[in-house]
Every structure is written in structure tokens, then in C-alpha cells.
Amino acid sequence: MRNRKPLAIAAATAAVGLAGLATMALAAPATASVPAESVGAAAPAAPAVADFTGYQLIKLPNANVPNFQRRTVRCPAGKKAVGGGAEAQGNQAVLVGSFPTDDGTGWIGLGRQPGYGDVGISVFVICANVS
Known part of the structure; x- marks a missing residue:
């Protein structure tokens, strides 16, 4: 005949675990509390819709530059950079940075190539009219 002791221990452990979960469920509040000052308050106003017209993609084609020298591409006057990117090309080339200009009107890329001077x-850069 098989030993039924492990099965009985597992069933008892499961029953204790379920009882513990039931106790936790009873102790937890059924609803979240809402601060009194927010009851009846008006919902916050939705943000204004931004003007996002005049989409334009501007590319600065590949050129060899000294390692770590920044290459910058700018948006036309009146437009802002809404995205951009860069690519490092060459044997073991590494893109070191790809980020917007401080004034938000262009994109910067820089890289390095181990064993080479350039x-x-x-x-x-992706440009658009943004207000």
C-alpha cells in the first residue's frame, strides 16, 4: 500500500494557505479612500492640442570626421526638432552620442573608430512646427 502521509501534509498546508489568504482579503478595505477635498471637485482641464504641422526630415549624409567631433544638422527657421538620430560608419565604428541641440532646433551625432583617426x-533630424 502506498504511503498517503505526504498527500495529507500537502492538503493541510494548502488549507492553511487558503485560510491565510481569506484572512488577508477580509482585512483589506473594499474600496480606496478618496480625499475629502477632491469629492465634487471639477476634473482638471485637458491640455491644449499642440500644432504639429510641417513635418520635415533633414539628413546630413555620411562624412568622415575626426573621432569625437560633433556633426550637427539644423531645422529650417521656425521649426523645432521632434526627433532625430545618427549612425557611425566604418570598421568597429561606435556611435558615442545622438541627441538634440540645447536650443531644440537640431540634432547632434558623434562617434569614434578604434585604431583610426576618423x-x-x-x-x-525630424522637424515640425510646434506650438
């Missing part, structure tokens, strides 16, 4: 860098 690296190929191309940069692009």
Missing part, C-alpha cells in the same frame, strides 16, 4: 558619421 569615423564616418551621418545625422538626421
Whole structure:
């Protein structure tokens, strides 16, 4: 005949675990509390819709520049950078940075190529009218 002791221990452990979960469920509040000052208050106003027209992609084609030299591409006057990127090209080329300009009107890319004095860098910026 098989030993039924492990099965009985497992069933008892499961029953204790379920009882513990039931106790936790009873102790937890059924609803979250709402601060008194927010009851009856008006909902916050929705943000204004931004003007996002005049989408334009501008590319600065690949060129070899000294390692770590920044290449910058700018948006036309009146437009802002809403995205961008860069690519490092060459043997073991590494893209070191790809980020917007401080004034938000362009994109910067820089890289390095171990064992060489220069690296190929191309940069692009996505521009739009933003208000």
C-alpha cells in the first residue's frame, strides 16, 4: 500500500494557505479612500492640442570626421526638432552620442573608430512646427 502521509501534509498546508489568504482579503478595505477635498471637485482641464504641422526630415549624409567631433544638422527657421538620430560608419565604428541641440532646433551625432583617426558619421533630424 502506498504511503498517503505526504498527500495529507500537502492538503493541510494548502488549507492553511487558503485560510491565510481569506484572512488577508477580509482585512483589506473594499474600496480606496478618496480625499475629502477632491469629492465634487471639477476634473482638471485637458491640455491644449499642440500644432504639429510641417513635418520635415533633414539628413546630413555620411562624412568622415575626426573621432569625437560633433556633426550637427539644423531645422529650417521656425521649426523645432521632434526627433532625430545618427549612425557611425566604418570598421568597429561606435556611435558615442545622438541627441538634440540645447536650443531644440537640431540634432547632434558623434562617434569614434578604434585604431583610426576618423569615423564616418551621418545625422538626421525630424522637424515640425510646434506650438
